[in-house]
Amino acid sequence: METKLYTITVFSENTVGLLNQITVIFTRRGLNIETLSVSPSALKGIHKFTITLLSTQDVVEKVVKQIDKRVDILKAYYNTDEDLVHQELALYKLATDKVLEHGSVEYFIRKYNIRVLEISNDCTVFLKAGHYAETQALFEELSQTIGVLQFIRSGRIAITRSKVERLSDMLEGMRKIQEKKNENRKF
Amino acid sequence: MNKNTKTQELHSNPTTQGAGEQIMNGAHAFMQALIHEGVDTIFGYPGGAIMPVFDALYDYSDKVNHILTRHEQGATHAAQGYARVSGKVGVSLVTSGPAATNAITGIADALLDSTPLIVITGQVSTSLLGTDAFQEIDVVGITQPITKWSYQIRYAKDIAWAVARAFYIARSGRPGPVVLDFTKSAQNEKVNFDYKPCNFIRSYIPVPDIRMDQIEAAVDLINNAEKPYALVGQGVILANAEKALKEFLEKADIPAASTLLGLSAMSTDFRLNKGFLGMHGNVAPNMKTNECDVLIAIGMRFDDRVTGDLNTYAKQAKIIHLDIDQSEIGKNVTVDAPVLGSVADSLPALTKKLKPASHTEWVESFREHDNREHDAVIRKEVYRTEGELTMGEVIHKITEATGNQAIVVTDVGQNQMMAARYFKYSKTRSMVTSGGLGTMGFGIPAAIGAKMGAPERTVCMFAGDGGFQMTIQELGTIMQEQIGVKMIILDNRFLGMVRQWQELFFDERYSFTKMHNPDFVAIAKAYNIDGKLVTKREDLDDAISDMLKDDKPYLLVVEVEQKGMVYPMVPAGTCVTNIIM
Numbered sequence: 101m102e103t104k105l106y107t108i109t110v111f112s113e114n115t116v117g118l119l120n121q122i123t124v125i126f127t128r129r130g131l132n133i134e135t136l137s138v139s140p141s142a143l144k145g146i147h148k149f150t151i152t153l154l155s156t157q158d159v160v161e162k163v164v165k166q167i168d169k170r171v172d173i174l175k176a177y178y179n180t181d182e183d184l185v186h187q188e189l190a191l192y193k194l195a196t197d198k199v200l201e202h203g204s205v206e207y208f209i210r211k212y213n214i215r216v217l218e219i220s221n222d223c224t225v226f227l228k229a230g231h232y233a234e235t236q237a238l239f240e241e242l243s244q245t246i247g248v249l250q251f252i253r254s255g256r257i258a259i260t261r262s263k264v265e266r267l268s269d270m271l272e273g274m275r276k277i278q279e280k281k282n283e284n285r286k287f
Numbered sequence: 288m289n290k291n292t293k294t295q296e297l298h299s300n301p302t303t304q305g306a307g308e309q310i311m312n313g314a315h316a317f318m319q320a321l322i323h324e325g326v327d328t329i330f331g332y333p334g335g336a337i338m339p340v341f342d343a344l345y346d347y348s349d350k351v352n353h354i355l356t357r358h359e360q361g362a363t364h365a366a367q368g369y370a371r372v373s374g375k376v377g378v379s380l381v382t383s384g385p386a387a388t389n390a391i392t393g394i395a396d397a398l399l400d401s402t403p404l405i406v407i408t409g410q411v412s413t414s415l416l417g418t419d420a421f422q423e424i425d426v427v428g429i430t431q432p433i434t435k436w437s438y439q440i441r442y443a444k445d446i447a448w449a450v451a452r453a454f455y456i457a458r459s460g461r462p463g464p465v466v467l468d469f470t471k472s473a474q475n476e477k478v479n480f481d482y483k484p485c486n487f488i489r490s491y492i493p494v495p496d497i498r499m500d501q502i503e504a505a506v507d508l509i510n511n512a513e514k515p516y517a518l519v520g521q522g523v524i525l526a527n528a529e530k531a532l533k534e535f536l537e538k539a540d541i542p543a544a545s546t547l548l549g550l551s552a553m554s555t556d557f558r559l560n561k562g563f564l565g566m567h568g569n570v571a572p573n574m575k576t577n578e579c580d581v582l583i584a585i586g587m588r589f590d591d592r593v594t595g596d597l598n599t600y601a602k603q604a605k606i607i608h609l610d611i612d613q614s615e616i617g618k619n620v621t622v623d624a625p626v627l628g629s630v631a632d633s634l635p636a637l638t639k640k641l642k643p644a645s646h647t648e649w650v651e652s653f654r655e656h657d658n659r660e661h662d663a664v665i666r667k668e669v670y671r672t673e674g675e676l677t678m679g680e681v682i683h684k685i686t687e688a689t690g691n692q693a694i695v696v697t698d699v700g701q702n703q704m705m706a707a708r709y710f711k712y713s714k715t716r717s718m719v720t721s722g723g724l725g726t727m728g729f730g731i732p733a734a735i736g737a738k739m740g741a742p743e744r745t746v747c748m749f750a751g752d753g754g755f756q757m758t759i760q761e762l763g764t765i766m767q768e769q770i771g772v773k774m775i776i777l778d779n780r781f782l783g784m785v786r787q788w789q790e791l792f793f794d795e796r797y798s799f800t801k802m803h804n805p806d807f808v809a810i811a812k813a814y815n816i817d818g819k820l821v822t823k824r825e826d827l828d829d830a831i832s833d834m835l836k837d838d839k840p841y842l843l844v845v846e847v848e849q850k851g852m853v854y855p856m857v858p859a860g861t862c863v864t865n866i867i868m
Contacts, residue, residue: 113490116439117427124432165614171436171456174490274489281487 101156105134107184107258108160110149110167111141111174111267118172122149125166131155135188137255143267146174152256175270179260186258190235191217192226192242193250199224202246212238223249232256308481313443313473314339316480317407318347320450323482326378328739329353330365330732334382336422337409339474341380354739354768357760359386361732363393364758367402368736371719372694372744374527376457377402377736382409384422387468388429392726394464395433399723400548401525403462405453412472413441426468435463441470443478451485460493461612462525494611497628497636505607505624506640508581514649515541516579516604518564518593521548522586522611526631529715532585533557535638540646542653544572546587547707551717555691561653565593567704567853571656573863576601583607586630589619590723591860599862609633663868664854669709675848676824678705678777685747685775686710688831693745694719696737696772698730698754701783704853706749716741728757734772735764745773745835752778752804762814771838776807779849787852791867811842818842 112118119138126133134152141148153160160178168176196219199205208214208226212234218225228238235253242248311319317340321329329351333341344353356362359381366377377397381390387408397404411420430437436456440449453465509515523532529552536543536559544564545552553560562569564576576582582604587593594600597619608615608622609630616625626633668679682705686693691711696719697703703720712718719737721729734748755776765772782800789797811818818841821830827845834841856867 117431117437120428121431128432162614162618165618169612169614171488171491271489274492277492278487278489 101158103154103156104180106153106155106157106160106178106180107186107256108149108151108153108164108167108176108178109258109260110151110176112147112149113172113174114140114145114147115172118147119149121170121172122151122167125163126153129159129163131159131163135255137257141267143271146267150255150257175267177266179258183260183262184258185261186231186256187229188232188235188256189254190228190230190239191250191252192228192239192248194224194226194242194246195249196220196222196224198246208238214238308479310477311480312339312343313440313446313469313476313478314343315346316443316446316478317450317469317474318343318351319480320447320482321378322347322350323484324450324454325375327351328369329378329380330356330362330369330736331380332356332359332362332382332386334386334409334422336383336411336471337380337386337407337469337474339471340407340409340469344380352739353380354735354764356732356735357763358758359389360392360728361735361758361761361764363390363404363406364396364726364729364732365736365739365761365764366404366406367393367397367400368696368719368733369740370397370403370736371733371740372716372737373740374716375403375740376454377404379404379406381406382422383411383426384424387424387426391429391433392724392728394430394466396721396724396726396729397464398433398435400721401462401521402464403457404464405457405467406464407467407469409474410439410468410470413470414472416441416470426466430466433464434466437466437468439468439470440473443473443476446473446478447480447482448485451483452488455485455488456491460491494629494632495613495627497626497632499636501624501626502633502636502640505583505609505626506637508605508607508624509539509541509583509637510642510644512581513646514579515539515581515583515646516575517541517543517583517585518576518587519543519545519549519552519585520587521546521552522609522630523549523552524715526586526611526629528586528629528631528634529553531631531634531638535634535641538638539641539644540650541583542575542646542650544569544575546590546593546722547720548718548722549587550707551712551715554713555711556713559650562657563707565590566595566857566859567708567855568593568857569657569708570660570855570866570868571653573855573857573866574656575653576863577603579604581605581607583609584620585609585634586611588615591619594619595857595859595861595863595865660855660868668854672824676821676827676845677851678702678779678847679709681775681777681827681845681847682706682709682749684827684831688835689745689747693717693747694737694741696720696730696734696746696748698748698750699725699727700751700754700785701779701787701851701853702749702751702754702777704784705777708853710747727754730754731758731761731772731774732764734774735761735768735770738770738772746771747773747775749775749777751783752776752780752802752807753782755807756804759810762811762816765840766814766816769840771840773834774840774842776842776844777847778804778807778844779847779851780804781849783851784853786850790850790852791856791858807842807844816840816842818844820844820846822846
């Protein structure tokens with residue numbers, strides 16, 4: 101089976117130890133997480149994990165089911181890049197004197213659509229948002245020309261292209277189950 | 288505050304304040320929460336970080352029977368045994384640190400065998416967490432991979448919520464172990480206690496609704512099958528669906544075989560019960576897996592000890608898989624017709640739509656293999672008239688002597704496989720064994736729990752000389768509580784199953800499997816437990832009658848042949864039809 105990059109999205113309650121519960125499922129199968137990004141979601145009290153994994157569909161499907169099974173996980177699903185709009189952020193710290201020596205910041209802004217976040221006597225910080233290949237290309241060009249003092253790239257963040265928001269469907273379904281249970285208790 | 292008032296406060300009874308709310312310390316609140324959940328038996332072991340709860344327990348001894356085991360592993364296995372026979376949640380109460388790590392084996396065992404279990408571990412005070420305090424260990428971190436849910440109670444206000452949730456999670460859906468790590472400060476803190484049971488968690492669907500399209504797809508396959516065949520797992524027992532299973536099998540005349548944990552879901556003499564599956568299962572059930580045209584897996588998880596080599600497993604058949612756990616469907620075997628949901632719902636739904644059928648020739652075709660197995664294996668193992676005693680004949684005689692009415696508890700290894708092969712059942716929840724984890728030492732404590740969970744029934748526990756010594760200290764528990772378990776050591780002076788593999792697959796190099804054993808009967812006697820050693824065939828019947836004559840604990844040690852083998856055998860990772868006899 102073909103190995104490719106899958107993006108796993110996990111919605112969870114915001115409880116202590118959730119990340120560990122998710123990562124052990126990768127650990128026991130000997131899988132490497134490529135990138136990981138965690139933040140509160142649009143819904144209050146619900147956290148969203150975006151995880152990328154290089155694997156086959158068979159494996160990613162089983163991993164997602166085992167994540168979804170955990171009690172505190174609201175919903176877990178996976179997508180390939182075609183289904184997603186995705187992005188990563190990268191920061192590049194450069195020596196300001198080297199930047200000035202190189203001459204053209206405009207060149208980088210036009211070619212790579214960077215933003216300059218900071219300029220001091222010592223250092224200059226570029227920010228670039230993009231896909232992995234794009235942030236990587238800039239890193240390589242900067243390394244060869246100006247030299248990079250520090251480099252950091254975020255994990256992937258992604259949203260699906262489809263109109264359906266799977267989490268809200270799920271929560272609606274669960275609300276109905278709760279109503280039914282409460283009614284049963286009344287009578 | 289002087290010492291006296293402090294003690295008084297600790298022991299003070301709860302005071303009522305308003306309707307439904309009471310002020311008390313966390314330990315009392317915890318005990319009340321357990322009582323709300325119907326807990327009447329706890330297996331435990333006290334220690335520093337759980338002392339306030341044990342102190343509260345002292346006030347509730349009229350409502351809750353606490354069994355002091357001799358090791359925390361014993362406490363968890365006993366709670367498992369109790370849960371397995373009673374269907375209730377088993378509860379184990381231990382302290383922090385080493386007690387929690389000792390409990391780990393039982394927790395992991397309960398996860399793999401889907402046993403409803405709650406283990407409460409004491410923990411250092413909340414202010415000391417993370418400081419390497421005395422007997423502090425990260426229990427939640429350690430137990431997350433081996434529990435359905437693991438939670439640390441840091442404040443007394445969380446007790447009611449956490450206990451309610453723990454019981455709901457442990458017993459609902461596919462049952463499993465839950466750990467509550469209870470800080471000492473939360474045990475001592477005062478709290479307004481108001482208990483509400485939990486029946487809903489928005490992130491958790493314990494019992495998925497059955498889908499009619501899935502039911503219809505499965506029915507369609509079964510109605511058109513000529514050689515349908517059902518594999519019965521513990522899911523049937525956990526869902527209390529034994530009757531629904533029988534009706535399903537009878538309506539369409541479907542032969543069935545059982546996994547290790549599914550044993551006793553069907554009585555042994557049921558016409559369509561074709562026996563035991565897997566590595567040491569019966570010949571026909573394994574052979575027919577690769578002959579049937581529709582394979583119906585009911586509440587089982589296609590364990591590798593059942594399937595052998597997946598690449599050659601039931602490739603000719605359409606596979607229907609009934610399971611409550613979505614993550615089991617498609618995990619090991621590609622399924623043609625999944626039926627998600629509790630088998631308590633899906634089996635009746637299927638039965639309703641099934642066409643009555645008769646598959647006489649197919650059902651009868653199992654007999655040919657049964658005869659082969661009888662000639663090649665069973666006659667020699669069970670009906671031997673001379674030479675050394677065998678495990679199989681001891682088990683056979685004991686099941687007959689109980690009228691096939693007893694609960695069998697096993698340890699792990701040859702004794703377990705022999706018991707699974709030769710013990711017979713007429714009631715459900717009669718087989719307690721460590722299937723998934725294969726825990727040696729499971730036997731004695733699980734038998735204690737089984738007897739507590741079903742005091743009116745005879746409990747026969749089979750162990751080898753190896754496994755018996757892994758939890759032998761629980762004889763102390765049996766002595767103190769006078770728990771009437773019938774223990775049988777099938778003593779071959781070897782770690783028999785490992786020895787068997789060494790003989791078959793490691794050129795008879797018996798690396799560290801020979802055991803020099805103590806006088807087991809003398810040990811039992813020291814614990815004031817009656818016992819007898821049998822070395823000759825002619826003494827066996829009398830010894831068994833002596834063992835079963837009353838409801839007292841008893842140890843029967845039977846010296847069996849040293850180099851006995853469990854046959855038939857499907858070697859690990861090979862095709863299910865590749866059977867050594």
